[in-house]
Structures are given as C-alpha cells and as structure tokens.
Amino acid sequence: MERLYLIHNFKGGNNDIIQRxxxxxxxxxxHGYKKDxxxxxLNGKYxxxxQNEWVYxxxxxxxxxYINSIECLKMDTIMKIEHTAFSFWSYM
Incomplete structure (x- = not known):
C-alpha cells in the first residue's frame, strides 16, 4: 500500500485512527485493482x-x-466499511 504513503503526512492526531x-x-x-x-x-497497466505482488x-x-481492531464511530459515519469498498465495487 506504498502508494498511499504519498498522502500520509499528517501532523498530530491519533496515529491509530489515522492508520485506520x-x-x-x-x-x-x-478492490479497484481487483475490479480492473x-x-x-490486457493493457499492460500496473x-x-x-503482478502477483499481493494476494487479494x-x-x-x-x-x-486492522480496521476492525480500531473503533472510531466518527469515521464510521463518513466511511463505514460495509458501505464503501464492498458495495461500491459490488464484491462480497
């Protein structure tokens, strides 16, 4: 998940919540990688x-x-796990 480290430059805050x-x-x-x-x-896109770097x-x-180990009700109102990734990409 190294691509996300470009935006991982938070100062302060609760590190567990940020990591969640x-x-x-x-x-x-x-899920986007799985969908595509x-x-x-076919297009030779990364x-x-x-590339078998990750096993889905x-x-x-x-x-x-990790997500389930850190409770954050405020975050869940914005990005609840069961309403984002799985339903957005129609998986699981």
Whole structure:
C-alpha cells in the first residue's frame, strides 16, 4: 500500500485512527485493482494483483483485521466499511 504513503503526512492526531483511515483507503484501492485486473493485464497497466505482488484475500484479511481492531464511530459515519469498498465495487 506504498502508494498511499504519498498522502500520509499528517501532523498530530491519533496515529491509530489515522492508520485506520489509511487502511480504509487501501481497502478501496485493493478492490479497484481487483475490479480492473483483466483490463489492466490486457493493457499492460500496473496492477499488483496481476503482478502477483499481493494476494487479494490475504490483503483483505490484513486490512479488515486492522480496521476492525480500531473503533472510531466518527469515521464510521463518513466511511463505514460495509458501505464503501464492498458495495461500491459490488464484491462480497
């Protein structure tokens, strides 16, 4: 999820909450890579799933485990896990 580190320059705040938010963004990014897997492979576009750098189910487990381990009701009103990544990309 190195691509997200370009925007990971927060000063202050609760690091656990920040990491939870970054994990939610990473989850959305991962679903995008899965959605575009075939098209990306046909077009030679970078996709870490196609390049076998990531295993989709393993990455999902890691992200979900971290997200679920940090409770943040305020964040859930903005970006609830069950209403974003899975429903947006129509997976799971």
């Amino acid at each position: 938010g970054m994990s939610l963004l990473a989850l959305n990014m991962l 897997l075939v098209e990306d492979s 996709n870490p799933l196609y 189910k393993d990455e999902i487990k890691k992200l979900m485990s």
